[in-house]
Amino acid sequence: MTTTMNLSKVDQDHMVLLSQLYPGVYPQMVPQQGEPKPRRRRKKNKGGENGVTVAKKRKLRADQVNLLEMNFGNEHKLESERKDKLASELGLDPRQVAVWFQNRRARWKNKKLEEEYTKLKTAHESNIVEKCRLESEVLKLKEQLSEAEKEIQRLTERVDGVSSNSSSSTLSMEAMDTPFLGEFGMEGYGDFFYMPETNYIHGMEWFNLYV
DNA sequence: CAGGGTAAGTGCTTACATCA
DNA sequence: ATGATGTAAGCACTTACCCT
Numbered sequence: 001m002t003t004t005m006n007l008s009k010v011d012q013d014h015m016v017l018l019s020q021l022y023p024g025v026y027p028q029m030v031p032q033q034g035e036p037k038p039r040r041r042r043k044k045n046k047g048g049e050n051g052v053t054v055a056k057k058r059k060l061r062a063d064q065v066n067l068l069e070m071n072f073g074n075e076h077k078l079e080s081e082r083k084d085k086l087a088s089e090l091g092l093d094p095r096q097v098a099v100w101f102q103n104r105r106a107r108w109k110n111k112k113l114e115e116e117y118t119k120l121k122t123a124h125e126s127n128i129v130e131k132c133r134l135e136s137e138v139l140k141l142k143e144q145l146s147e148a149e150k151e152i153q154r155l156t157e158r159v160d161g162v163s164s165n166s167s168s169s170t171l172s173m174e175a176m177d178t179p180f181l182g183e184f185g186m187e188g189y190g191d192f193f194y195m196p197e198t199n200y201i202h203g204m205e206w207f208n209l210y211v
Numbered sequence: 212c213a214g215g216g217t218a219a220g221t222g223c224t225t226a227c228a229t230c231a
Numbered sequence: 232a233t234g235a236t237g238t239a240a241g242c243a244c245t246t247a248c249c250c251t
Contacts, residue, residue, distance in 0.1 A: 058218085058248090058249090059217080059218080059248095059249070059250090060217095060218080077241090078240095080239085080240090095219090096218080096219085098240080098241095099218065099219055099220095100217095100218075102219095102240095102241075102242075103217065103218070103219085105241090105242085106242080106243080106244095107216095107217085109242095
């Protein structure tokens with residue numbers, strides 16, 4: 001129990017639960033299974049031996065179960081004082097009360113595990129859907145980027161052509177204005193350049209990259 | 212009769228107390 | 232203080248019984 005030395009009992013229970021749910025994540029908490037030992041078989045109880053009739057297993061009455069359930073609702077563990085008090089109230093052996101709590105805790109734990117499994121399964125499924133959505137968005141953005149790069153290439157070639165034909169070695173505003181702004185207009189940039197919502201380039205700063 | 216639910220048996224571990 | 236031993240309680244696993 002070295003791995004759980006500093007944990008409370010509740011934490012330890014939680015860790016064990018987690019280890020059973022995610023053995024890959026919490027392998028150290030999974031009980032190591034060695035060579036399984038053969039268990040001693042219990043004798044059948046069909047009327048007893050040598051005339052001694054062993055008490056048969058009987059179901060608890062509904063009122064007994066109700067009181068046990070109420071007590072379990074208050075507290076899952078049973079101190080011996082409460083066990084004895086409960087046993088005398090119910091007219092049962094304290095051992096029976098202890099066994100009932102033991103089995104009830106086991107059922108509760110199974111139920112919790114099932115609930116946790118369902119929750120994780122649902123979360124996993126929605127993560128898969130989100131992953132697909134993000135992957136398709138990445139594809140779409142890559143396509144947009146590729147289109148934008150092609151367009152930049154096209155415009156650059158065009159600008160180069162204009163400047164080589166011009167008598168001036170520098171770009172005149174005339175040369176810039178006419179084909180560039182005149183063709184697309186300022187409001188048309190959004191169609192060619194994808195601007196992410198988290199703009200890293202503000203205002204017209206991007207424009208300086210190309211001049 | 213089959214199968215599910217559950218009381219109870221079994222084997223093991225852990226925590227705690229007592230004693231040498 | 233420390234290690235050995237006994238005991239009670241808890242858990243996982245299992246069995247057997249009851250009921251539908």
